[in-house]
Amino acid sequence: MVANKTEVGLAFANAGLNDITDARNILANVTDVDTTVNAALNAYGISVSGYTGELVAHPTRTQAQISAATVLSGDITSSMTLNKNTLYRVSGTTKVKNNAVITIQPGTVIFGAEGEDVLVFTKGSKIMADATADEPVIFTSETALLNPSSADAGQWGGLTILGQAPTNQADPHYEIDESDADYAFGGTVTADNSGILRNLYILNSGETIGTDLEINGLSLCGVGSGTVVENIYVENSSDDCIEIWGGTVDVTNATMKNCQDDSFDLDFGWSGTATNIVVQQTETAHAGFEISSGGAAPMTSGKIVNFTINKVDGSDEGGIYIKDDTTAPTFINGYVTSYGSDAALNAKKVMSADQKAAIAFKDVTLNNSTTTYGGAGATDAQERFEANSASY
Ligand SMILES: [Ca+2]
Numbered sequence: 001m002v003a004n005k006t007e008v009g010l011a012f013a014n015a016g017l018n019d020i021t022d023a024r025n026i027l028a029n030v031t032d033v034d035t036t037v038n039a040a041l042n043a044y045g046i047s048v049s050g051y052t053g054e055l056v057a058h059p060t061r062t063q064a065q066i067s068a069a070t071v072l073s074g075d076i077t078s079s080m081t082l083n084k085n086t087l088y089r090v091s092g093t094t095k096v097k098n099n100a101v102i103t104i105q106p107g108t109v110i111f112g113a114e115g116e117d118v119l120v121f122t123k124g125s126k127i128m129a130d131a132t133a134d135e136p137v138i139f140t141s142e143t144a145l146l147n148p149s150s151a152d153a154g155q156w157g158g159l160t161i162l163g164q165a166p167t168n169q170a171d172p173h174y175e176i177d178e179s180d181a182d183y184a185f186g187g188t189v190t191a192d193n194s195g196i197l198r199n200l201y202i203l204n205s206g207e208t209i210g211t212d213l214e215i216n217g218l219s220l221c222g223v224g225s226g227t228v229v230e231n232i233y234v235e236n237s238s239d240d241c242i243e244i245w246g247g248t249v250d251v252t253n254a255t256m257k258n259c260q261d262d263s264f265d266l267d268f269g270w271s272g273t274a275t276n277i278v279v280q281q282t283e284t285a286h287a288g289f290e291i292s293s294g295g296a297a298p299m300t301s302g303k304i305v306n307f308t309i310n311k312v313d314g315s316d317e318g319g320i321y322i323k324d325d326t327t328a329p330t331f332i333n334g335y336v337t338s339y340g341s342d343a344a345l346n347a348k349k350v351m352s353a354d355q356k357a358a359i360a361f362k363d364v365t366l367n368n369s370t371t372t373y374g375g376a377g378a379t380d381a382q383e384r385f386e387a388n389s390a391s392y
C-alpha cells in the first residue's frame with residue numbers, strides 16, 4: 001500500500017455499506033481519510049468486514065401492472081409530468097425534444113424491457129427529477145420488476161442527457177447514432193442547465209445494441225454546470241455506470257456498483273467536479289475510473305474529491321486508468337483498493353509534459369496486492385502521485 005501522505009486511515013473502501021444512505025453519509029462526513037473515517041464508519045454502525053449486501057431494494061410490479069404501464073416512446077415534444085402512481089415504460093429510443101421539460105415526481109418508477117429502450121434528453125430539453133432519499137426516482141428493467149432475483153446488467157438501455165456546454169470535440173454526437181442530428185451535444189453554454197437529477201437509481205441497464213455500442217447507465221454529454229446531479233445510484237450496467245463526455249457538470253454523491261465496463265468514465269475535456277464517489281466493481285469489470293480526452297485539447301481536467309474504488313481481481317485496466325497522454329484530472333482524498341495483478345493506478349502512455357504539469361494527486365491511498373503503478377506511464381504516474389501536489 002502506498003499513500004501520498006504520512007499516515008493513512010482505515011480502509012473505508014472495504015467498509016460494509018448497508019444501504020445507499022450509509023454510503024452517502026460516510027462520504028459526506030469524510031473530509032480527511034486519516035482523521036474522520038473511523039468515526040464516520042462507527043457513527044453508522046458499519047463494520048469493515050467487506051461489502052456483501054445490496055445497497056437498495058428493487059421495486060416489484062405484477063405482470064398486470066407491467067401490461068398496463070403508460071408507454072413513453074418516439075419524440076416527446078411538449079412538457080409533461082410523470083407521477084408515482086403511474087408505472088412508465090420507455091419503449092424504443094425515446095427523445096425529449098423541442099425544449100420540453102419532463103418533471104418526474106419522487107417515487108416514480110420507469111422501466112425498459114430491451115436494449116433500444118433509451119430515454120434521451122436532447123439539447124435544450126430538461127429532466128426535472130428532484131426526488132428524495134425515501135422516494136427516489138427509479139429506472140429499472142421489466143425483468144427486475146417482475147422478479148428482483150433476476151435483476152442483471154443489460155436488461156434495458158439507459159438514461160442520457162445531452163447538453164450545450166463545451167467539449168473538446170468539433171461536433172460531437174451521442175454515440176448510439178452519430179448520424180442523427182438530434183444526438184448533437186456540446187456548445188458554448190458553460191452554465192447550461194439540463195435540469196435536476198437528485199436521488200435517482202438507475203438499475204440493470206446498458207444492453208449492447210451493436211459493436212462498441214453499449215449504453216451506459218447514465219450518460220452525461222456536454223452537460224453544463226447549471227444542472228444538478230446529486231445522489232445517484234447506478235447498479236448493474238453492462239457498460240459504464242456513469243460516462244461523462246465533456247461539459248462542466250458537477251456530480252455529487254454517486255454510488256456505482258457492479259458495472260461491467262468502467263464504473264466512472266470521463267472523456268472529451270470534462271472540467272467539472274465529482275464529489276463523494278463510491279465505486280464497487282465486479283470481477284469482470286474494467287477500470288474503476290477511466291479518464292481520457294478523445295485525443296483533443298483542452299484536456300479532461302475535472303476534479304474528483306472524496307472517493308473510494310473497491311476493485312476485485314479479474315479486471316484489466318486498473319483502479320484509476322489514465323488512458324491517454326492528454327488527460328490531467330485532479331484526485332483529492334481517495335482510497336483505491338485493487339486486488340491481484342490489477343494496477344491501482346494505471347497510466348496507459350508515457351505522460352506528456354503538459355499532462356505531467358497538470359495531473360495531480362493529493363491525499364490518495366493506493367492499496368493493492370501486487371501492482372501499484374501500471375502501464376507505459378507507470379514511472380510518470382508514480383512521480384506525480386508522490387508529488388502530492390494538488391491544490392484545494
Ligand atoms: Ca461507455
Ligand SMILES: [Ca+2]
Pocket residue numbers: 261262286287290317
Ligand atoms: Ca475501459
Ligand SMILES: [Ca+2]
Pocket residue numbers: 239240261262265290
Ligand atoms: Ca467505458
